[in-house]
Amino acid sequence: MTDLNQTAFQKYTDRAVEKIEIDTLVVGAGQAGVAMSEHLSKLGVSHLVLERNRIAEAWRTGRWDSLVANGPAWHDRFPGLEFDGLDPDAFAPKERVADYFEAYAKKFNAPIRTGVEVKKVERNAGRPGFTIETSEGVIEANQVVVATGPFQRPVIPPIAPEDEQLTQIHSAQYRNPQQLPEGAVLVVGAGSSGVQIADELQRAGKQVYLSVGAHDRPPRAYRNRDFCWWLGVLGEWDAEGVQPGKEHVTIAVSGARGGHTVDFRRLAHQGMTLVGLTKAFNDGVVSFESNLADNLARGDENYLALLDAADAYIACNGLDLPEEPEARTVLPDPECVTNPILELDLAEAGVTSIVWATGYSVDYSWLKVDAFNANGKPQHQRGVSTEPGVYFVGLPWLSRRGSAFIWGVWHDAKHIADHIVKQRTYLAYRDASQRQAEADLKQMPDGAQPDSHIQKASLMGVR
Numbered sequence: 001m002t003d004l005n006q007t008a009f010q011k012y013t014d015r016a017v018e019k020i021e022i023d024t025l026v027v028g029a030g031q032a033g034v035a036m037s038e039h040l041s042k043l044g045v046s047h048l049v050l051e052r053n054r055i056a057e058a059w060r061t062g063r064w065d066s067l068v069a070n071g072p073a074w075h076d077r078f079p080g081l082e083f084d085g086l087d088p089d090a091f092a093p094k095e096r097v098a099d100y101f102e103a104y105a106k107k108f109n110a111p112i113r114t115g116v117e118v119k120k121v122e123r124n125a126g127r128p129g130f131t132i133e134t135s136e137g138v139i140e141a142n143q144v145v146v147a148t149g150p151f152q153r154p155v156i157p158p159i160a161p162e163d164e165q166l167t168q169i170h171s172a173q174y175r176n177p178q179q180l181p182e183g184a185v186l187v188v189g190a191g192s193s194g195v196q197i198a199d200e201l202q203r204a205g206k207q208v209y210l211s212v213g214a215h216d217r218p219p220r221a222y223r224n225r226d227f228c229w230w231l232g233v234l235g236e237w238d239a240e241g242v243q244p245g246k247e248h249v250t251i252a253v254s255g256a257r258g259g260h261t262v263d264f265r266r267l268a269h270q271g272m273t274l275v276g277l278t279k280a281f282n283d284g285v286v287s288f289e290s291n292l293a294d295n296l297a298r299g300d301e302n303y304l305a306l307l308d309a310a311d312a313y314i315a316c317n318g319l320d321l322p323e324e325p326e327a328r329t330v331l332p333d334p335e336c337v338t339n340p341i342l343e344l345d346l347a348e349a350g351v352t353s354i355v356w357a358t359g360y361s362v363d364y365s366w367l368k369v370d371a372f373n374a375n376g377k378p379q380h381q382r383g384v385s386t387e388p389g390v391y392f393v394g395l396p397w398l399s400r401r402g403s404a405f406i407w408g409v410w411h412d413a414k415h416i417a418d419h420i421v422k423q424r425t426y427l428a429y430r431d432a433s434q435r436q437a438e439a440d441l442k443q444m445p446d447g448a449q450p451d452s453h454i455q456k457a458s459l460m461g462v463r
Helices: 003-013 031-042 057-061 094-107 192-203 227-233 264-269 292-317 406-427 432-443 452-459
Strands: 020-027 047-051 112-114 118-123 130-134 137-146 167-170 184-188 208-211 273-275 278-282 285-288 343-345 351-356 390-392
Touching: 020 031, 020 118, 031 047, 031 094, 031 112, 031 406, 057 094, 137 406, 184 192, 192 208, 192 264, 192 351, 227 292, 264 273, 264 292, 273 292, 390 406
Parallel strands: 020 047, 020 137, 047 112, 137 390, 167 351, 184 208, 184 351, 208 273
Antiparallel strands: 118 130, 130 137, 278 285, 285 343
């Protein structure tokens, strides 16, 4: 930790409330904030990371008990540290992931202060930088990096029924099957969270209705390689923009129970009831769109397209990887697909709870800067905001498809740290008159007062 980092960190450790100055403030100490701190430290940028909870808190308390990482340990990590004692092909449990980020931060003595909430960030008027109000005092910073991630505010859609007889929770509040009352469960949303929760509930003996919308469905592994490997060698992680019409398409993939390919038909043959996109609730009856078969078919297309691309890559490069023809086996459509349920009386079906696996929204109400479009979304280029001095890291598609993964966050943070250093170089520039004025100041006897024009010239620029 640099001396400047240590000074700022010590002030907060001592819970001082006076105003402090720092070059860069990082808001959030999840995977994005830890990565950002590493790169800033390597580049010698004085900074402080503030986290209102604990390091990587979302991995500990914002996930269900049995959650594991969706990518294998060799892939879902930072370059500078492996998961200690974990098989590289295993999927790290959520507590191990949180512990990993804590260990990584300690590895380079990251200047992180936990238990401090950032309440407001405003640009200074007539002078460089920002004033930041926190629960522990005021900070002045030249740059602010927003590393709060995309999973800030759980979203339950407005169609949710107002029914006191139903237990309704978001996937962020779900922990385990014992948390829910006796009876059947409707799980709304079939991305990674929804399908894993639905599978766990069914294995616990509950009757489960799973509402399936548009989704991508990659194989967990194919021909002895995890799908993370395939997306890497095929260049898919580096795709720089989401395909039109795919903005809200979720990915159905799971690392649970050692990792397996999500197969909705298999889940149905095992007793789960699949339904289409949830449309509305009316007097205890839920209605669904008639798009279940179409959604499954598009998921199949995505799945088979990756198998085709993998086979072509193997043939082109002469790789010796075992064939896997059974991966193309498609189970027959179950009854719930050939004769889809379009309406369900919740009481008659014995449904007593609903789990909303319907995603999250962001909350930037504390960030009082001109960095957002009309829809409240950050405006940026690879994390560099349209508001000079403000940066975003940890958002999906920040620079590429891989930005949502742990390793992708690390590389995005490196780009932002490099940009901060480049801007510091520009702002530190002094023209000939300024350089001469500063030289004159250094030559003056101790205690002498410089002429006002010399003093003004020497102080131009940023701190």
